[in-house]
Amino acid sequence: MLIRDFTPEDCTALVEILKANLQYGDPLTEGPEAMLRVHKCPAAVFLVAEEDGKPVGMSRGVYDGSKALIHIVSVHPDYQRRGIGTALVRETARRFQAMGATNVSVTVPGDNLDFWKRLSFRLTTRIMFAHPIERVIMGSRERQD
Numbered sequence: 622m623l624i625r626d627f628t629p630e631d632c633t634a635l636v637e638i639l640k641a642n643l644q645y646g647d648p649l650t651e652g653p654e655a656m657l658r659v660h661k662c663p664a665a666v667f668l669v670a671e672e673d674g675k676p677v678g679m680s681r682g683v684y685d686g687s688k689a690l691i692h693i694v695s696v697h698p699d700y701q702r703r704g705i706g707t708a709l710v711r712e713t714a715r716r717f718q719a720m721g722a723t724n725v726s727v728t729v730p731g732d733n734l735d736f737w738k739r740l741s742f743r744l745t746t747r748i749m750f751a752h753p754i755e756r757v758i759m760g761s762r763e764r765q766d
């Protein structure tokens with residue numbers, strides 16, 4: 622297994638992995654064009670796990686100069702439980718540390734808390750989410766329950 626930086630050629634395979642894991646809910650933020658924007662963002666750490674020359678997993682996160690946050694980790698269902706997710710998170714943390722980070726958070730622990738706990742994460746704050754962003758800017762009386 623090889624953990625390396627994302628390259629634009631990875632887009633198609635990564636979209637397939639996200640779809641297989643039901644993590645492709647919003648193509649605007651998860652699709653190929655978003656991937657290319659993340660690739661160009663100096664604050665982002667966007668890694669790919671490769672097995673036999675093909676992408677089998679990915680992780681994406683950002684360090685803003687103060688806090689480091691992992692947004693997504695996704696391993697192809699056929700390649701899960703082989704240590705690939707752990708390797709992606711560890712390398713992401715190493716990259717963040719090299720950029721100056723002293724801690725790291727993750728936004729989306731779903732039903733896999735044990736995966737994150739084994740990597741020393743503990744459950745703290747809940748994340749709130751607004752979409753589309755215009756609702757925040759313009760204001761909306763509509764409750765998002």
Ligand SMILES: CC(C)(COP(=O)(O)OP(=O)(O)OC[C@H]1O[C@@H](n2cnc3c(N)ncnc32)[C@H](O)[C@@H]1OP(=O)(O)O)[C@@H](O)C(=O)NCCC(=O)NCCS
Nearest residue numbers: 642693694695696701702703704705706707729733735736
């Ligand atoms: C969660 C995920 C990234 C883990 O990747 P992985 O490569 O399978 O994980 P690892 O092989 O490194 O797992 C290490 C340990 O974490 C735990 N673990 C892994 N997946 C788990 C899961 N789905 N639920 C609970 N614990 C899990 C296990 O203890 C595992 O060790 P074991 O296989 O010896 O029992 C992967 O299952 C995945 O992509 N899931 C779908 C997308 C997702 O939920 N991503 C995370 C939120 S962004």
